[in-house]
Amino acid sequence: MIGLSHxxxxxxxxxxxxxxxxxxxxxxxxLFFATEVMLNAVNIAFAAISHFYNDLTGQMFAFxxxxxxxxxxxxxxxxxxxxxxxxxxLDLDELTTMKG
Amino acid sequence: xxxxxxxxxxxPLVSSLFAGLFGMSPRQTFVGIVSSALLFVxxxxxxxxxxxxxxxxxxxxxxxxxxxxxxxxxxxxxFVVDQVSVTMMGVVTVVSTVxxxxxxxxxxxxxxxxxxxxxxxxxxxxxxxxxxxxxxxxLFIGWEGVGVCSWLLIGFWYHKPDQxxxxxxxxxxxxxxxxxxxxxxxxxLGMLVGIFILYWNVGSLQYxxxxxALPQLSEIILTTAxxxxxxxxxxxxxxxxxxxxxxxxxxxxxxxSALIHAATMVTAGVFLVIRANPLFSMTPxxxxxxxxxxxxxxxxxxxxxLVNRDLKRIIAFSTLSQLGYMFAAAGLGAYWIALFHxxxxxxxxxxxxxxxxxxxxxxxxxxxxxxxxGLKKQMKWTYIYMxxxxxxxxxxxxxAGFFSKDAIIETAFNExxxxxxxxxxxxxxxxxxxxxRQVFLTFHGxxxxxxxxxxxxxxxxxVLVALSPLAILAAxxxxxxxxxxxxxxxxxxxxxxSEHTHHLALVLGAIVLTFAxxxxxxxxxxxxxxxxxxxxxxxxxLYKLLANQYYIPHLYEEIISKPYAMISDLMWKSVDLKIVDxxxxxxxxxxxxxxxxxxxMQTGNLSNYLNWMAIGGIVLLVIAMLSAMLG
Numbered sequence: 001m002i003g004l005s006h007x008x009x010x011x012x013x014x015x016x017x018x019x020x021x022x023x024x025x026x027x028x029x030x031l032f033f034a035t036e037v038m039l040n041a042v043n044i045a046f047a048a049i050s051h052f053y054n055d056l057t058g059q060m061f062a063f064x065x066x067x068x069x070x071x072x073x074x075x076x077x078x079x080x081x082x083x084x085x086x087x088x089x090l091d092l093d094e095l096t097t098m099k100g
Numbered sequence: 101x102x103x104x105x106x107x108x109x110x111x112p113l114v115s116s117l118f119a120g121l122f123g124m125s126p127r128q129t130f131v132g133i134v135s136s137a138l139l140f141v142x143x144x145x146x147x148x149x150x151x152x153x154x155x156x157x158x159x160x161x162x163x164x165x166x167x168x169x170x171x172x173x174x175x176x177x178x179f180v181v182d183q184v185s186v187t188m189m190g191v192v193t194v195v196s197t198v199x200x201x202x203x204x205x206x207x208x209x210x211x212x213x214x215x216x217x218x219x220x221x222x223x224x225x226x227x228x229x230x231x232x233x234x235x236x237x238x239l240f241i242g243w244e245g246v247g248v249c250s251w252l253l254i255g256f257w258y259h260k261p262d263q264x265x266x267x268x269x270x271x272x273x274x275x276x277x278x279x280x281x282x283x284x285x286x287x288x289l290g291m292l293v294g295i296f297i298l299y300w301n302v303g304s305l306q307y308x309x310x311x312x313a314l315p316q317l318s319e320i321i322l323t324t325a326x327x328x329x330x331x332x333x334x335x336x337x338x339x340x341x342x343x344x345x346x347x348x349x350x351x352x353x354x355x356x357s358a359l360i361h362a363a364t365m366v367t368a369g370v371f372l373v374i375r376a377n378p379l380f381s382m383t384p385x386x387x388x389x390x391x392x393x394x395x396x397x398x399x400x401x402x403x404x405x406l407v408n409r410d411l412k413r414i415i416a417f418s419t420l421s422q423l424g425y426m427f428a429a430a431g432l433g434a435y436w437i438a439l440f441h442x443x444x445x446x447x448x449x450x451x452x453x454x455x456x457x458x459x460x461x462x463x464x465x466x467x468x469x470x471x472x473x474g475l476k477k478q479m480k481w482t483y484i485y486m487x488x489x490x491x492x493x494x495x496x497x498x499x500a501g502f503f504s505k506d507a508i509i510e511t512a513f514n515e516x517x518x519x520x521x522x523x524x525x526x527x528x529x530x531x532x533x534x535x536x537r538q539v540f541l542t543f544h545g546x547x548x549x550x551x552x553x554x555x556x557x558x559x560x561x562x563v564l565v566a567l568s569p570l571a572i573l574a575a576x577x578x579x580x581x582x583x584x585x586x587x588x589x590x591x592x593x594x595x596x597x598s599e600h601t602h603h604l605a606l607v608l609g610a611i612v613l614t615f616a617x618x619x620x621x622x623x624x625x626x627x628x629x630x631x632x633x634x635x636x637x638x639x640x641x642l643y644k645l646l647a648n649q650y651y652i653p654h655l656y657e658e659i660i661s662k663p664y665a666m667i668s669d670l671m672w673k674s675v676d677l678k679i680v681d682x683x684x685x686x687x688x689x690x691x692x693x694x695x696x697x698x699x700x701m702q703t704g705n706l707s708n709y710l711n712w713m714a715i716g717g718i719v720l721l722v723i724a725m726l727s728a729m730l731g
Contacts, residue, residue, distance in 0.1 A: 022710055031706075096704035 007048035014041035028083070028090040032076055039069050101152060104145045105162050105181055108189060109228050111142035112196075116221035119214055127213035132204035135217040139200045139224065143193035150186045157590055159183070161234065168237075175305055180234035183591040187439060187584075188231035188371055191446045192364050196224045198570050199359040202454050205563035206355055206461060216256060220359070223249035227364050231371060236295045236305040239372070243291065243336065246365045251281040253360060254352040276348040283345045287335020294328030297321060311378040319383075326379050326386040329372060337369030337423050340397050344653055346420055350412040354457030357412060362419045362453050363446035370426040370442055377435045377592060391431025395512070395520045395527075398424030400650075402530040406537075407646045411456050411467045414538050418493060419449055421527060428524065429508040432515045434595040436588045440581065441504035448492035448500055448574035454567055455486035459542060462556035463549060469538055470631060474547035478556045481564045483543045485571055490539050492574045494532035494616045502613075503578030509612050514601040528612050532619030537627055545630035 014037055021034025043062040050058025084090055115138035119131050153159065159182030168175040181189070200220060207213050226249055230242025255277030262272040299305055301321055302313040314322065333339075338346035349361045360366070373380055373390065380387050398421045405417035422445050429438035460467060462479060476483040492499035495506060505528065512521040549556065558564075589595075597605065626632075637643050648654070701712060 019714065023707075023714055026707060028706075031710075092705055092707045095706065098702075098704040 004048055004052045008045060011041045011045040011048070014038075014044065017041075026092050028080060028092060028095075031092070032073075032080065036069065036073070039065060101149070101160050102162050104149050104152075105160060105179055105232070106164075108142050108145035108149060108193070109179065109225070109232060111138045111145070112221045112224035112228060114138055116218050116225060119218035119221060122214040123218050125214060127211060129204065131214045132200070132207075132217055135221055136197065136200040136204065139193065139197040139221065142224070142228075143190075143197045146186070146189040146193045149181050150190050153181060153183060153186050154587055159591075172303055175235060175237045177238065178234040178306070179232040179238075180307070181232065183588045184371075184374060184439065185231045187443060187588065189228065191443045192224065192227050192231065194569065194573070195363040195446055195450045196220070196227075196359055198566055199355045199450065199454070201566035202358075202457070202563055203353075203355040205560045205566075206457055207353065208560075210353075212256070216253075216353070219249055219252045219256070220355070223253065223360060223365070227368075230368055234307055236298065236307070236310070239375075240291070240295060243288070243332070243368065246360070246368065247281065247284050247288070247336075250284075250349070250360050250365055251277045253356040254280055254349045256353055256356065257351075260351075271348060271351065273351040276345070276351040280345040280349050283342050284335045287332050287342055290328045290330075290335070291332020294325050294330075294332060297325040297328060301325075307375070311376075314378055314382060322379065323383050323386055326376075326383040327389075329376060329379070330386060330390060333369030333372045334393075335369075336372075337366050337427070338420055339369070339393055339423065339427065340400060341652075343397065343401070343420055344649070344656060347413050347416045347649070350410070350416050354412065354453060354460055357416070358450045358453030358457065361416065362449040366419060366423060367426070367442050367446065370423065370430060370438055373427070373430045374435045374439050374442075374592065377430075380430070381433060381593060387431045387433065389431070391428045391512075391517070391520060394424040394427025394429075394431055395523050396424070397421070398428065398527045399523045399530075400424075402527045402534065404646050404649050405534040406530060407643055408534075409468050409470050411459060411469050411472075411538065411542065412453070413467075414469075414534060415449070415452055415456055418452075418531065418535065419445075421531060422449065422493075425505060425508050425524065425527075428520065429511055432511050432517070432520075433593065434508070434511040435592045436585055436595060437504070437507045437511060439588060439592070440584055441508060443584075444492075444500035444504040444574075444577045447570050447577055448489040451485055451567060451570040451574050452489040452493065454570070455482050455489060458482040458559040458563070459486075459556075461559060463554055466549070466552070466554065469541040471548055471552060472542045473545045473549065473631065474543070475549075475556055476543040479543070479558050482559065485564075485567055486543070487539055488571055489574055490535040493535050494620060495528055495612065496532075496616060496620075497613070498575075498578060500574050500577035503581045506609055506612055507581070510597060510601060510605060510608055511595070513604070513608055514597050525612055525615055529615030529619040532616040533623050534619075536620045536623035540623055540627040541631060544628045548631065 018034045018036075018038030018041060021037065022031060025031050025034060043065055046058040046062040046065070050056060050062075080090065083095075087095060089095070115135040118138070119135050122128055122131050149160070159180055162179045162181075164177040164179065166174075167177050200217070203216065203220065207216050210216065223246060226242050226245025228242070230239055230246060233239045233242060255274045258274045258277070260272050260274075262275060264271075295305065298310050301317055302310050304310060304313075335342045346361060346366065350357055352361075380390070401417045401420035401424060405414050405421065408414045408417060422441070426438045426441050426445070429435075429441060458479065459472070459475065459482060462475070462482075463472060466472070488499070492501040495502045497503075509521065509524045509528065512524050601608070645651070701708075703709075
């Protein structure tokens with residue numbers, strides 16, 4: 001029988017994978033994917049907990065997150081394309097113009 | 101009548117502000133003339149008020165506005181014109197008008213001419229506030245106001261450098277100004293304590309309410325309050341041991357010495373004792389202390405004047421001595437006699453000082469009387485004025501000083517305090533001697549100034565004319581003794597000589613007169629025919645002791661100034677630099693260092709930032725977990 005804790009373990013694993021991606025990746029596009037993974041890890045946790053408590057609020061929230069993530073991806077990818085056109089690269093080690 | 105009060109009070113303020121407008125511009129004679137005219141207006145108003153109070157006998161109370169009104173505390177800007185304050189107003193405005201006119205001539209060559217008039221009028225305004233206020237708070241404002249103006253005026257020539265003198269370690273106008281101000285601060289603390297004690301126990305600062313409530317207070321409170329107030333009076337009137345500032349204040353311009361350090365400000369202490377006479381008559385021990393101290397100072401100051409060579413300092417010591425006389429009278433309960441001597445003294449002492457100013461002007465600021473002599477040929481009018489003032493000071497009838505001083509000495513006899521009486525009589529002889537030593541050395545004998553290439557000349561005509569009111573008053577003021585007595589004793593306690601003293605009055609007067617004439621005769625014999633230096637006496641112990649002012653300035657330097665400087669130095673180097681500054685600098689250094697250290701975090705690399713963010717998140721998470729686990 002698959003219970004709540006299994007879902008939460010999967011969610012935590014996905015979140016950690018996403019976090020590692022955010023920390024280790026140097027390519028901005030990959031960073032973007034990693035954040036999506038983290039968002040969806042949270043979605044799994046939301047849906048599982050919502051089911052466990054028989055409360056639909058969590059699932060509604062998961063839908064919200066999907067919708068907002070979609071629009072964020074649209075804006076974010078747009079910015080990435082512009083950035084790539086401008087700099088010719090999406091490598092973070094080369095994009096250090098804000099150095100203090 | 102109310103308008104007259106305001107005119108008398110505020111005309112000097114207007115004059116000060118007007119002159120202040122031109123304070124930075126070069127010398128303009130009209131500033132002096134306008135100032136003098138405004139002072140004349142103030143004088144006229146004061147004299148009209150005096151006449152009114154004399155006619156009706158009723159004091160005028162004016163409340164200009166509320167000043168402090170909260171809870172139980174109520175202090176208005178109130179003024180009272182009664183017999184005592186109107187006498188002071190008359191004396192102050194008459195002397196200051198003369199001094200203003202005199203200053204037009206005296207300060208003729210000074211480039212800060214306009215500034216001088218601004219300060220001088222501001223002083224008169226403060227003095228008027230002091231004498232006219234109907235409560236202790238107003239008195240204190242005036243008290244501090246005259247202190248500030250005195251500081252400004254003593255230090256008027258602040259650019260003069262420090263000089264070392266035998267009797268004083270270091271002296272310059274700015275040094276003397278600071279000394280006067282600091283010594284007065286010490287005394288003002290006593291005065292403030294006295295005012296606080298009265299307020300604490302009475303709940304009001306109005307004279308009328310305070311004096312009405314005095315009988316309900318315990319003896320210890322009365323004594324403490326009286327003593328504390330008298331300490332304030334000691335500072336302003338330069339009584340021992342706070343007397344050193346007065347002679348050093350002679351560094352200021354001579355009109356200032358005449359107005360502030362002879363005729364008006366220094367008598368404020370006597371005025372305070374007279375004004376608070378209900379308090380002092382209820383504390384006989386304090387009153388006797390005042391009388392004893394006054395007598396001591398009269399003698400002490402006169403002894404220092406005997407050997408001094410500085411024209412202005414001799415007169416300053418004489419002022420000190422005469423203030424002692426006033427305190428002696430006030431302490432013995434003869435308040436009206438003290439006030440009478442105050443007025444008479446103001447006239448002849450101002451005249452004496454202004455005469456000395458003429459001499460200084462003629463001698464190009466030379467003050468050593470050993471370098472003068474034979475000036476009467478060149479300066480006939482100054483000679484007459486100074487001679488007249490010296491005669492009045494020595495107490496020769498029928499001049500003012502005879503009546504007032506004789507009355508004080510008679511009071512000392514009447515009270516049965518024979519020691520005081522003897523000291524005052526001897527002091528009268530000494531007064532006559534030093535006054536005429538000065539007159540003879542300055543105006544008679546061989547013309548010693550020629551050796552120094554000085555060509556003396558008489559003062560301007562208008563200055564000499566302006567001095568005439570003082571000369572007339574110094575000559576005739578004594579004749580008003582009876583009328584003055586009837587006038588002021590409506591407010592002040594009556595003081596009459598006993599039957600016994602009355603019978604002996606002639607004998608007593610004759611004794612005093614003998615001493616005075618004896619002093620003059622001795623001075624004539626020793627000095628009238630030129631200066632004969634007596635090396636043996638001058639090197640003697642007593643002469644040195646007196647010439648060095650009993651070594652008191654040295655003593656103060658050694659036991660107060662130097663230890664204070666040492667402590668300050670120590671505190672500066674160990675506490676200020678090592679603790680206070682180090683703490684403040686440490687905070688600044690920490691901020692700089694931490695900024696320098698953390699600046700390296702800002703690499704511009706988004707990946708690094710995200711790492712830092714994750715570390716921060718983990719730290720927060722750990723803290724949250726720990727706090728949840730611990731409780």
